Amino acid sequence: MSVRRLAEDNVQPAAFAFNRENSVWAKQAIQKYPKGREQSAVIPLLMRAQEQDGWVTRAAIEHVATMLDMPMIRVLEVATFYTQFQLKPVGTRAHIQICGTTPCMLRGAEDLKKVCQHKIHHDPFHTNEAGTLSWEEVECLGACVNAPMVMVFKDTYEDLTPERLEEIIDAFEAGKGASVPVGPQIERYSSAPEGGLTSLNDGNGTAKPKRAAKSAAAQVADVPPSNAAKPVTHDDVTSAAIKSPSKKKATKAAEDATSVPASAPVAAKAIKNPPTVEGSLKDKPPVQAIKAPAKVSLGDKNRPAAIEKPAEIDDLKLIAGVGPKIEIILHELGIYTYAQVAAWKKAERYWVDSYLNFKGRIERDDWVKQAKALAKGGEAEYIKVFGKKPR
Template sequence: MSVRRLAEDTVQPASFAFSKENAAWAKATIKKYPQGREQSAVIPLLMRAQEQDGWVTRAAIEAIADMLGMAYIRVLEVATFYTQFQLKPVGTRAHVQVCGTTPCMLRGAEDLIKLCKKKIAPEPFELNQSGTLSWEEVECQGACVNAPMVMIFKDSYEDLTPERLEEIIDAFEAGRGAEIEPGPQVERIYSAPIGGLTSLNAPEPAEKKAGRARKAPDEKAISVPPANAAKPKTAADVTNPALKTPATAKKEAAKIAKVEGETTVDKSKPQKKR
């Protein structure tokens, strides 16, 4: 696992404070936890701080630690452990997270990464010239069936081609990211088959049913009880319901074994010494 450190002091703000709306949200969130367990709110508070400022600053870490009565190092441990927290400034309009795990890689993630290098910056976490865009490669984000995909903020964009991703990046760069519909970028609903459903469709038309081949009139229907419909018919003793097992009928099993020349000693009982 790579070492994650806070950004340089030159880019760190002097202070941090939640907005009025976020401060009320943070107070309500802390109250959701039992008395003495308020520190459990550390992750949601860090996420809200990141959503407000775009990344997690040292000042935000210290402010949240004060709110929860935690040592600074404890909150720092959480922020540096989880890769969902951005510890350096990212694009102000979009930070593109490209999934590079096997399913997406097999479906063209490398081409998406090449586009990000060309369109945004040559290296991950490097800002473009205007500071509005950045990118990184991440692990699986759970949309494998719709690979390849990227995530921007909290939304995922799936079934991508380099051309479609370029259109999405241009839209965010122009401040029109909200106009892009998240989810699959092809003709499918969530993870349903491309082109529409292939099962559970509308009932088959009556005229189509009538055209099907019918049974010959002299063919007799065979009635099979539902309970026995899938049971194989064999002559083997193991499938003969008339024969009982030694566990349920020891006397009968002993008789069968005696006829077949097998020993009738019950090994489950201690044997007398001779």
């Protein structure tokens, strides 16, 4: 590990204090720990100080040490050990962390680094002339399947190309970083396959229809008549004996297998005396047929009302639980806006949930509450209600 030191004295501020909101938060954070263990809050408090000023200053370290009644050197040890703490000023609008570990390196991390060198500064931990942007190379950021990727503050931007990273940097430089969607920058939902799911479909991206389980009566109806029944052969008995872990059980299996009259239907043989190592199953209850799930109809009265596609549609993917494929299905149902989703009644939510085979996910993720917040004030209202950005 490289040596990490505090910034030079000429850039260190004279004092530090949490603002009113962060001061209240810091006191609550300290109270989470048992009496006598309050110093365990050192990492959360240092991180909060960094979020407030953009980096961890010497004054902030001294302030946290005073709050926790710790020697200043102990807090300094923590700040210099963990690379998540920035010990020098970073860009005020964006500090870009480029993952340089093997998966990202193999998929183009070096090209992303060249973009940062060209648009920000040749060397890491140096800001651009305006002081708004900076960058560094870091170890694994945990999105290997979506390599290459970068992190800006707490958000990750994945599946990047040099051209897309340039666009993201320009957006942050213009003060519009909040408008950049986080996560994958291609047609991919989270870490799902690129372009959408490829399994459990018919090869064209359409989900295969589920086959209803046959009833017990239907299964018996498929059995050929008794005169076509295949008699138990010597090979059947021998096979059962080979599978048997003991001579006694093998003998029992042979007796059960050969005790069935040749004229009995195959289904009767299977139910009464199958040649298994466990012997006869005639005393066990029959297996109940699985009932196929009920399918909802597109003409059902509980289907949400559809509308004509408006000139400007809402980004339904901002609702947690809605990915690119689900958004397409919702559009096919005539659902294009947050207001539509926000107005769904219980029966309508149940219909959509059943149509998507979501098994209650719409209620668990509370699509209606999310849609109401987005319809009322977009991302700002969503953050106000849920305390985080959409998606």
